[in-house]
Amino acid sequence: MPKVSVIIPAYNAMNYLPETVDSVLRQTFTDFEVLIIDDGSSDQIVQWVCELKDPQVKLISQENQGVSIARNTGIAHSQGEYVAFLDADDLWTPTKLEKQVICLDQNPSVGLVHTWMVLIDCKGKSSGRVMTSNAEGNAWKQLLEKNMVACSSVMVRRCCLQTVGGFEPNLNFAEDWDMWIRFSSHYPFAVIKEPLYYYRQVPNSLSKNIQVLEQALNLVIEKAFCSVTKELMYLKNHSYGYANLCLAWKALQSNCRDYNLASYYRQQAISYYPQLRYSREYMRLSVAITALQLFGTNNYSKLLELTYTLRRQILNFPNLSSINTFTIADKSTN
Structure with a gap:
């Protein structure tokens, strides 16, 4: 049995997938399997995996059902004690798995360990800005407010997934935030305070994606607060505030760079959480x-x-x- 199962959902991702998989195969920790979940792709992924001829890399094909179900398929087929998630266009540093395995081995109460990151563009150029996170220990209240954990930075214990459950099948955006909220209600988190992966930001069409993202964020927030005590309900407005800041950035990062829509979401953010106007992010x-x-x-x-x-x-x-020696990435901002 491999120590770690790496799950990579892929949908027509061949522009970046070979580089992504190569960053896994270059890991200093080598006791792993790579499960690529082909989610109904129409590109050459099957041929590429066959030509790769690497026994550590396995392809599982299914009809297109979305990223959440693809990850759940990977979890169901995984054999490792630990499970690491990686998107098909992101990249890891060589020591990423090694450092996370050591963390989980030495801290048996921890259910999830994640890392810091920096943004790169579609051509691989870094923004040079490290995105840090202090979501560790009992991180539930922090994660109720906003998502502080990037999916491709995460390694979890597979046994914990049996308690928490899989990714929400009805979500293709913010599905990781929903998962981390549930995870943090059961298990302590750990964070390796080093930037250990690149997040590749590829601009998309604004009109469709931002509407779906807004709906997904609203769903996650409503679901998360349906059983929260009255004393903590004030965090719900905080959560909507941060969600609208995220949407404002997405409006700027889209192909059309819509500053009017960004301004709208910025105003929504402070209407929910007025103190945000004093934050560095605002x-x-x-x-x-x-x-x-x-x-x-x-x-x-x-x-x-x-x-x-x-x-x-x-x-x-x-x-x-020079990714084989050092990398960094930023998930959410310009």
Whole structure:
């Protein structure tokens, strides 16, 4: 039996999947299996896996049913004591699995361990901004407010999944947040305070995805607070506030970069949680919206690229080509 099962849901993901799998096969910890769940793809994934001829990599094909069911299929077929989740376009540093296995081995009460991260674009260029998280120990109240755990950074005990259950089948957005809320109500969390993976942000069509994301966030929040005590119900407005900040960033990150919609969600955020106007994230968002209004889409994109370049140079961030020695990623903001 492998020590770790790595689950990678894939739907027409061949643009990035080979690089993603390669980052797993380069791990310093080698006692693992890779379960790629082909969720009804129409690309060359079957042929590619056959040509790969790696005994650690297994392909499981199913009709297209969405990322939650794909991950649940992987969990059902997994054999490892620990389960790690990885999206088909994300990347790991070589020591990611090793450090998480050590953490779980040495802390038997911990059910989930995650790591820090940095954003890269579709071409693999890093924004140079580390996204940190302090969700550890009893993290339930923190996770009720907002998702502080990126899915591709997570390793869990497979036995804990039998208690918590799988990913919500009806969710294809924010399904990981729903899972972590449930997980944190049963088990302590641990975090490795190092940036151990790249999150690749690929701009999508705004009109469809942001509506589905908003519905998913609302569903997760309502579900999470349906059994919360009266003393903690004040956190519900906090949760809606942070959710609307997330939606505002998504409006800016879409192909059309809609600052009017971003401004709308920003206003919604502070209407739910007025104290957010003093947060660093709200201030960064406001600067981004203003810059987009003043400079227009093309110049705003150039300004972002200049900002990322300067940040990489100042902090001496590596290029994607040096992933075998060091990587970082950011999940949610420009």
